[in-house]
Ligand SMILES: Nc1ncnc2c1ncn2[C@@H]1O[C@H](COP(=O)(O)OP(=O)(O)OP(=O)(O)O)[C@@H](O)[C@H]1O
């Protein structure tokens with residue numbers, strides 16, 4: 001519950017344009033009888049990057065998968081309240097919600113039977129958008145946004161899976177932004193990538209933040225510190241600390257946060 | 267280093283060699299019947315294979331020559347009928363089973379599919395006879411096609427279910443994550459990814475149906491005359507082989523061999539075509 005009071009202090013101390021995009025209140029998430037999250041509350045601010053850190057198994061993936069109701073795809077359930085623009089996400093059709101709250105996964109997962117081009121526009125095409133020249137425009141635009149255009153512009157018809165791991169992950173991000181979500185969830189998007197590809201993804205996140213609200217799960221402290229505006233530290237299914245990234249890394253208020261950041265456990 | 271010259275080590279090598287030898291021998295043993303089949307069918311049947319064999323009708327008893335044009339067309343019709351029933355039902359039930367895994371209904375359906383798969387084809391023939399031939403008061407192509415379709419269903423259901431399950435769940439999640447509805451995800455994302463494996467199942471089931479005789483004896487019956495009527499008895503290659511092989515005429519026996527050869531070549535061709543297609547798609 002102290003997390004809520006913390007959120008309030010942030011609201012007072014930050015710039016006025018800080019607007020709440022999503023809010024999570026007393027979120028408890030379950031896999032059958034297993035409880036993965038207990039009473040997690042936090043705000044997710046518009047056009048800011050929120051990093052979720054914490055040791056393996058603490059519920060990071062579960063948390064972000066609740067945000068676009070992906071949690072229910074694997075049979076999970078949650079109680080508590082999650083709102084998008086002040087509307088309970090349970091009021092949305094899950095399909096519509098996921099167009100607004102897009103997701104990038106840990107392992108690059110381009111559609112195996114589709115070309116690079118078809119992968120980028122898959123979300124649009126499969127939802128009935130057929131205008132060919134417009135699709136081409138969008139594909140080029142999205143691939144440029146993820147800095148992949150120059151690398152693939154001559155091989156748009158090659159299989160998406162024929163790209164390198166880093167390219168595939170940027171392709172998956174392009175695919176996600178092609179449906180113009182408002183929020184993008186990323187679950188360790190760079191953990192399967194080499195340092196150069198990782199740097200590219202981080203740069204990309206920095207650019208995307210101008211137009212999108214981003215929640216990123218990461219195991220990498222430096223990465224969290226580099227790309228995020230806010231950081232939440234989860235431990236054993238509970239929110240231990242939530243603050244501006246600088247504040248959380250430089251002067252954490254909780255002992256456990258400090259220990260984790262210093263690499264003393266986790 | 268010493269160890270490698272020890273008698274223990276040598277003994278182990280010898281044991282390994284013996285095991286390998288048995289493995290190779292067993293593999294050869296498997297090949298022997300295959301070669302015998304190919305050898306005999308070619309040796310006995312090749313002399314009867316000519317243009318007439320494919321284009322002529324059977325000759326009356328006592329005359330030599332003639333062909334099995336009606337049986338070829340009949341088999342094609344029967345397999346088409348079987349496919350028209352077996353492929354859609356098999357594919358759709360396979361998709362259903364792969365999507366719904368743990369509740370009572372899919373579990374019992376899966377069990378029934380297993381039972382159906384193990385049911386001898388002659389039993390399926392008898393059931394088709396009682397439910398279609400008796401009420402219609404006539405043997406018919408339609409009842410034969412239905413019997414073949416029922417034989418194809420469990421094969422296609424099983425491969426479809428397995429192949430759809432093999433598509434990584436990450437692919438499905440990627441699609442859901444883009445706000446693509448479940449049915450479109452299945453139709454446009456999962457099925458294309460599983461298509462190759464499903465095609466194998468479908469092709470194998472067609473090959474199986476084309477080679478069935480027992481269920482056709484009770485349903486399509488066979489016909490020495492030209493017929494493409496679905497409500498009339500119809501000829502087929504397998505029943506042609508069955509009739510001609512037990513007939514007391516050398517010429518007919520040779521034609522039975524020839525028809526067997528045609529059937530083997532057809533089934534092999536199906537497999538080769540499939541291999542070529544699947545290699546191209548890579
Ligand atoms: N499908 C599932 N069924 C049952 N329990 C699960 C399932 N997925 C996760 N859990 C449990 O929920 C808890 C949180 O898992 P989660 O995947 O959210 O952790 P995480 O913080 O993302 O870990 P990691 O950093 O290793 O990805 C874990 O204790 C895990 O065992």
Ligand SMILES: [Mg+2]
Pocket residue numbers: 060061062187
């Ligand atoms: Mg995780």
